[in-house]
Amino acid sequence: MAINDLHHFLESYFTAHHCSILHNQDGMLTVQLTEKMDRALMNRPFYWHYIKKMGHPGDPKQLTLITDPEKRDGKHEWVHFGSPRLHQILNHLHANEKYTKLFEAKDTNQKAALFPWLVANIKISYQGKQKKDEMVSIGLHLVNGTMKVGMMEEMEDKSMQNSISDYCYTIAPIITLKSGFKRMETVLEDYVQNQPHDWAETSLKTMEEEINLLRHFYKGENEDNEIRKEMDEIKERHYPSIHFEVINGGVFYLAEQD
Template sequence: MEQQIDLSDFLTNYFEAKHCTILSKDEGQIHIQLTEEMDKELMNRPFYWHYIKKIGREGEPQVLRLITDQEKASEPGEWIHFGSPRLHQIINKLREKERYTRLFEQIRTLENTPLYPWLVVNVKISYRGVQHKDEVFSIGLQLLHGHMTLNMMDFLEDMPLERSISDYCYTLTPMIHPKSGFLRIQNVLLQHVQKQDNAWAAASIKQLETEKVTLKHFYEGEMDHPRYLEELDALEKRFKPTISFQVINGGIFYLTHRQMDQ
């Protein structure tokens, strides 16, 4: 499977879609001027905005500097990575407000132009055990011929998209039902997971068994003690290896054929 979505590109697309200004984007860092709306959504300053509105003044949205390169994590700014609270916050906001969308490529034409239906899904895969790891993938499936693109955000990044269709354009009827298309995408992700090195899972199981032996020794003769059962359950949740899939958002995108030529 191709490389997972680049975090810097994901963040840039997210903030630009929210009408924030990207002040700079150097290697390993993104400097963002937030809008008032995004400041309220992400920066947790309700008292500031309440006070500003009360005295009738214009507020000053904050500037956010995100560090995506771990080697620069000690520099001024906020280190953001797969699994970090800030990224979870952004993903959760996407899930809450923009779980599903329907967009059309905008073109200027005087001829009847067909738009091809694409199912686009952004998915997070989480690996949990002794160590935690997250991956984010952006996959597009054309619902007419079944062509699949595993880095869909790269194609959509500079494409003009709106909620209304352009003049003289019309949509083609999908040959593949979105539900069936999603199952195809799901199978690709499952194949990706099955190809991963499972050493992390083996290490998690080994650590779990070690912790259980220690716990049993501590509660010897009291295996039915409520505290023992509670701690045993906590160990299972902490160390038992699990893999979960979370749909961040998705939708149907209608695009011209030329945009997706390989």
């Protein structure tokens, strides 16, 4: 159910932001950044301030990312779930492009219906002794209720645009966005429920061990505010929890499959 193809996610992200793909194979992706993406990802504000003040166009950097851990070479960035670069990219999407409305491009001279899909990329965060993030992409047909997991992969061959093509028209949704997100939440809860929970058991065990050690250290003393504060900090660090966060999404109007 998870988006395990991180390489494809990165490829789609940079392509959508008009960056040229220079190399794309064997778990390695090299892209030529645009000025906008260089400003967003490369943390060079003084360079861009100086270069613009001098009246020059600037020189956006190239970025090489490795998604296959066996290809790590020490020269380029290894990107994985939890890595700073991936968090930066997700935060960029979250801040700038959380919601959108797009239409499938159709070259036709006959009337063609486009159906609404609610599409969301959702981060599942597992919090405990160890932390792990997982990305899930879900699409919900807002007319007939069909739900697809891995929706971004489903759409990779489709051409999307901001305006509707000639001769096309949209079908009005029957399912509301609020109801749609509730359905997605139910699917995610079922998915999480069926995952192994040994990580949570380990977190609880560690939490109890640290609390017992603390009590032993303060044995014979009253549980004053300081002891309770330390216990609360232990629970905050280790008590297992799971959070869902919508990274981005929107309503995509798509033609029905033949």
